[in-house]
Amino acid sequence: MKPAVIKDSGPIHPVDVSHIQDAVVKNEPKSRFGNPDYYEIAGKRYFVLSSAVGYTETGKGSWYGRKFHGRRTSSGEPYDMYSMTAAHKTLPLPTYLQVTNLENGKQVVVKVNDRGPFHGNRIVDLSYAAAVKLGYANKGTAELE
Numbered sequence: 001m002k003p004a005v006i007k008d009s010g011p012i013h014p015v016d017v018s019h020i021q022d023a024v025v026k027n028e029p030k031s032r033f034g035n036p037d038y039y040e041i042a043g044k045r046y047f048v049l050s051s052a053v054g055y056t057e058t059g060k061g062s063w064y065g066r067k068f069h070g071r072r073t074s075s076g077e078p079y080d081m082y083s084m085t086a087a088h089k090t091l092p093l094p095t096y097l098q099v100t101n102l103e104n105g106k107q108v109v110v111k112v113n114d115r116g117p118f119h120g121n122r123i124v125d126l127s128y129a130a131a132v133k134l135g136y137a138n139k140g141t142a143e144l145e
Contacts, residue, residue: 008067010128010137015082017129022109023084023096031093034074034115041118052095059123061099061144063131064116073114081128084108087116088124099126101134102143108133 038047049055065081073079075093086097095112108130117125124144128137136142 008065010065010132011081012066017082017132020082020084020129020133023111025096025109028094031075031113033076034093034113039115046089046115049090049092052091052097055091055095056145057123058102058145059143060121060141061124061126061136062117062119062122062141063126063128063137065128075113077113079114079127083127084110084130084133085114085127086110086112086124086130087114088112089115089118097124099124099130099134100145101136102145104135106134 035048038045040046064079064087068079069081071079073085073087079085086099088095088097091097091112093113093115096109097112098107098109100107108126110126110130114125122141126134131137134142134144
């Protein structure tokens with residue numbers, strides 16, 4: 001028997017995210033929280049990078065929404081599913097990423113302020129708004145770079 005998994009979802013009522021702007025890249029110091037040398041989740045050790053300079057990654061991305069809306073992120077900021085943010089396992093907090101949906105060419109800029117995803121082979125979890133703008137919120141996942 002497996003424990004019940006509460007599936008995440010978007011907003012109860014449809015929301016127009018077309019007015020939500022990409023994250024504005026700022027030169028910020030590392031967050032006081034969420035940047036240990038390493039951390040462990042489910043017996044796996046993750047090493048936080050000292051810099052994101054030159055970093056690229058391609059793979060499956062997902063998104064998170066209402067289930068986490070308002071909760072604290074790893075950086076200490078509240079999660080807002082309507083902002084342009086992301087969770088990554090090893091990039092320093094904060095890091096700004098340009099994310100491209102390789103299936104349709106759409107791009108967004110997000111601020112990494114959380115840790116994750118810790119599910120399957122996913123490389124990044126984007127906010128609901130970012131996933132909608134990239135055109136994969138209804139599908140759940142997409143090939144991203």
